[in-house]
Amino acid sequence: MENPMQHNQSKLFINNMMESAIRIGLLFILVVWTFDIIKPFVIPVLWGAIIAVALMPMTQKLERALKGRRGLAATILAFAGITLLIAPFWIVTSSIFEGISHSIEVLQSGEVDIPGPTQKIADIPLVGGQLYEVWALFATNLEKAVMHFLPQIKSAVTASAAMLGSSLGTLVMFIISLAIAGGFMAHAEKSAAAVKTVAVKVAGSHGEEWASLTAATIRSVLLGVVGVAFIQSILIGSALFTFSIPAAGLFTFIIFILGIAQLPPLIVVLPLIFYVFSTHDSTPATIFTVWVLVAGVSDSVLKPMLMGRGVDVPMPVILIGAIGGMLTAGIIGLFLGAVVLAIWYELFMTWLKTEEQQNAKVEQGAEDSLPSVPVED
Numbered sequence: 001m002e003n004p005m006q007h008n009q010s011k012l013f014i015n016n017m018m019e020s021a022i023r024i025g026l027l028f029i030l031v032v033w034t035f036d037i038i039k040p041f042v043i044p045v046l047w048g049a050i051i052a053v054a055l056m057p058m059t060q061k062l063e064r065a066l067k068g069r070r071g072l073a074a075t076i077l078a079f080a081g082i083t084l085l086i087a088p089f090w091i092v093t094s095s096i097f098e099g100i101s102h103s104i105e106v107l108q109s110g111e112v113d114i115p116g117p118t119q120k121i122a123d124i125p126l127v128g129g130q131l132y133e134v135w136a137l138f139a140t141n142l143e144k145a146v147m148h149f150l151p152q153i154k155s156a157v158t159a160s161a162a163m164l165g166s167s168l169g170t171l172v173m174f175i176i177s178l179a180i181a182g183g184f185m186a187h188a189e190k191s192a193a194a195v196k197t198v199a200v201k202v203a204g205s206h207g208e209e210w211a212s213l214t215a216a217t218i219r220s221v222l223l224g225v226v227g228v229a230f231i232q233s234i235l236i237g238s239a240l241f242t243f244s245i246p247a248a249g250l251f252t253f254i255i256f257i258l259g260i261a262q263l264p265p266l267i268v269v270l271p272l273i274f275y276v277f278s279t280h281d282s283t284p285a286t287i288f289t290v291w292v293l294v295a296g297v298s299d300s301v302l303k304p305m306l307m308g309r310g311v312d313v314p315m316p317v318i319l320i321g322a323i324g325g326m327l328t329a330g331i332i333g334l335f336l337g338a339v340v341l342a343i344w345y346e347l348f349m350t351w352l353k354t355e356e357q358q359n360a361k362v363e364q365g366a367e368d369s370l371p372s373v374p375v376e377d
Helices: 004-065 070-109 128-140 142-148 150-186 188-242 248-260 266-279 282-296 299-306 315-329 333-369
Strands: none
Touching: 004 070, 004 150, 004 188, 070 150, 070 248, 128 142, 150 188, 188 248, 188 282, 188 299, 188 315, 188 333, 248 266, 266 282, 299 315, 315 333
16 A cells, blocks of 8 residues: 555656646747747848858958948948849849740731751751751741640740749848848857857857858858859850850859759750850851860869868868758758768767777776886896
């Protein structure tokens, strides 16, 4: 039979367990509720932090030029970034809108004159014959061609409209992120101190070191991924403008996005090579081909040069983290994946060093415990 003391202890245990369960449940509800409230701001704040870390060296240089006016330097960079975002988007959107308006006017007037394909198109391996037939159908009987490819045309228009809407949403998000980045840069010391305090609280003595590693990794990815994509797009874009390729600006922007997404620019370049060979003489077409192909594979040389600079983590680790993070979480995963993998690499190396130090101490202790043998004369 249970004695009164055991009964009281059992009752007290149940009461404490119920009280703890209620507190944990209320705390869980509060955390979930708080996350739902701040969820729309998580991605802009993360991007703002990434942009602030990437632009901090430039902010410090501009601050010195403005005689220590940090807030003005951060504001100028934020507005410059917003302008660089809006201007290309406006140019591309205006170009698309003008092209659609012109196409509608031409279709309404009935004066549609599509030049027929040349024999060079038919001579293209694998796809030449089919491409020649489709092009010839549009050139000779536009109405029949439109009716034949109407489902594909509707799908393409729908996808383009969805892409335009998504691009507009992304543009607004980045504008907000740049504004947040301006705030981070204006109060860089306080922000860095807060991050290091939290890092030390979470990770212990290595927290401050890993906070610095995070900043260095973000700059490395910016140089090795975004920087290489920008250089590639400039190299290929200069060829497109030199040879007067239609919509050269739009193709250059697409190549830049593909470079950030770690996709080969040859996806865009190869069809353009076929177009140039069909519309230009052999010599200029060959020059264009060599130009864009060399620019297309230049990332294999540029990435080892730019990625991993200022970071003790090997370049393949950062590159794998960037690509894997992008496949998991989109563009922002480029930075988050590289940071996470870099920290895990540092954790692994710290563990190896700890093991080596412990083994060295054991060996030293074993040597010290050996009895000394007197040396005879």
